[in-house]
Amino acid sequence: MSTEILVNIGQQETRVALVEGGAAQEIYLQRASRHGLVGNIYKGTVQRVLPGMQAAFIEIGLERTAFLHVADMLALPTGQGDGETTRVDTPRQLPPIQTLLHEGQDVLVQVLKDPLGSKGARLTTLLSVPSRYLVLLPYEPHCGASARIEDEAERARLKQVVAKISGELAPKFGVIARTAAEGVEEGPLAADLRFLLRLWTGISEQARRAGPRSMVHGDLPLSMRILRDLLGTDVERVRIDNLDEFKRVQQFARVFVPEAAARIDHYEGAAPIFDLYGVEDDIDRALGRKVDLKSGGHLVIDQTEAMTTVDVNTGAFTGHRNLEETILKTNLEAAQSIARQLRLRNLGGIIVLDFIDMRNPDHRVQVMRALEKELKRDPARTHVYDFSPLGLVEMTRKRSRESLGHILCMPCPTCEGRGSIKTVETLCHDIVREVSRASRQFEARHFLVLAAPAVVQRLTEDAAMGLAELEATLNRPIRLQAEGSYHPESFDVVPL
Known part of the structure; x- marks a missing residue:
């Protein structure tokens, strides 16, 4: 199955589509006004410790405080001998979070999940720094290989190579071979690890100098991150529709992903790049x-x-x-x-x-x-x-x-995200009940009802709504006034 990566560079937005077999499978977006946070490292400050939840709220300089659970501060071996780890999730294994954190404490954290809805970002203190082939684990000294490498013999080889080079270059660190490391020999893996160690030295120094609630290390721009995360051996080519970005990505590839440089093309077609394979239509349908x-x-x-x-x-x-x-x-x-x-x-x-x-x-x-x-x-x-x-x-x-x-997308301003609004008939009955309620509360000579035009029209034309009967019962006039600016569900009953 042929696989391509399409990169669309806009004025304030970068979009990436992973296309397999002529159909878009994954879409990535990065906007100047709103960058993804996953992978970013921050120097946070503990705002509040919640012993009952075994969690803490951490200020990292974002609009909402972020969330750190004790399970994302600890890791234990799986016991399967594959060097993988799992978060501690058995309650009796978890130490009280108040023994690990206290309010006002500075802590180095990494974003696991972006903020979603009303929820803040999810954090971990188990930092990981990825490169092309490897992931460096500064606080988890174990070695392993990605479980997504299905060939057991290749996984075993990689674990052996990773254990060797980490023992020589980074004995106090953990190292995991990524899926892209499949088939890669020891030399490039060792070079990758040396790069990660230099990067971690820089991150550590930046963390030492950084003030509280500030970012210490940000991930790569999207157009370059795809070369690290998406560009596998099955990707035939990467097409970029902006010449300047194409040159920057090629330069990055020559340094960090040299085998991929020849597969990066500048797209010069007349049609927008996301019109290829109907990606733009796929995005619209996906909404x-x-x-x-x-x-x-x-x-x-x-x-x-x-x-x-x-x-x-x-x-x-x-x-x-x-x-x-x-x-x-x-x-x-x-x-x-x-x-x-x-x-x-x-x-x-x-x-x-x-x-x-x-x-x-x-x-x-x-x-x-x-x-x-x-x-x-x-x-x-x-x-x-x-x-x-x-x-x-x-x-x-x-x-x-x-x-x-x-x-x-954003929630619909009319239905406020419910997906439906009250019918005109329902609103008419609501108004009749509200007028009846107001007549018992206020000594008014008459009532003015303000509502959306469709509601006023239904109350005027349909006797079944009961407004005329209520007017006769109250022996007080009820005047209707259509307001074009009213929300379809809004109305006011004014005693006069």
Whole structure:
């Protein structure tokens, strides 16, 4: 499957699309007014320690205080001999956070997750500094290799090489081989480690001089970060539509990723670069709830702060043989589309999939296998659980960046994010009740109702709304006044 990276440089925005097989799979954005924070290192100050939550709020100079849990301050070996680590998550293993932190204390932290909604950034004190092939772990002295390298023999080789070079160059540090290190010999890995050690020396010195609540180290610009994080051996080329940025990225590549320099091109086409492969259209579609399937079925994706739900529907697809065939084919196609949409929209956290009910257990197995196969291509860590008794599939996807929808959209000012507003009829009944309530509270000669034009028109024309009957009962006039500037749900009842 051919893979390309498209880089669009705007005046105040950089966009990157990872395209596989002619379809956009991942979208990255960086704006001058709003940079992603994941990977940045800050000198923070402990604002408040919460023993009951085993957490602390840390001031790092952002709009909202950041969150640090005790589990992100400690790591233990998995015991599997692979050099990987896991955050401590068993309550009896966790020391009281007040023994580790106190209010007013300065602490060096790194952003694990960007701020999301009303939540501040998620932090860790287990710092990691990535380069092209390796990740340096200053406070976790162990060696290992990325679990995404599927070839066990290659993982074993890399762990052996990493252990050797770290023992020689950085015996007090931990080192992890990244996926890009697959097939790389000892020489380039050692050079990468020397670069990381020099970088860490600079970070340590900057941290010593930095004042509280300030950034110590920021990650690379997006156009260069993609060479480090996305450019694998399967990427055929990188196209950049800005000549100056193309030159900067090429210069960076010659120094840090020399084998990739020949694959970086300056795009000079007449059409905008994101019109290639329909990337712009994919972005627009990724902001909607409904995703059409080729068979005629569709997905409905709803993202909330707690979780994301995906509902699968057959739509216009009826099959050619029987209902079970229709359902299986739709669900298999949905599994493939769901995996792509999770990557494209960058949806994370808890995700609940509501496939169409299948009576045949073998069909369920086929759908689960199809879903797991597609998710293997996702660089974000996922965990999928089998069908529940209610026929739902629950899964999680690691969330580090904000979703595409959160970056590009804002809550609707009309419905305030609910997704619906009261009907005109409902508002009419609300107004009638409010007038009746006001008549008991105020000794008014008459009442003035101000509302949106559609509401006033319905109250005037439809006797079923009961306003005329209420006017007769109260024996006091009720005057209506349309206000074009009113929110559709707003109204005022003024006693006069």
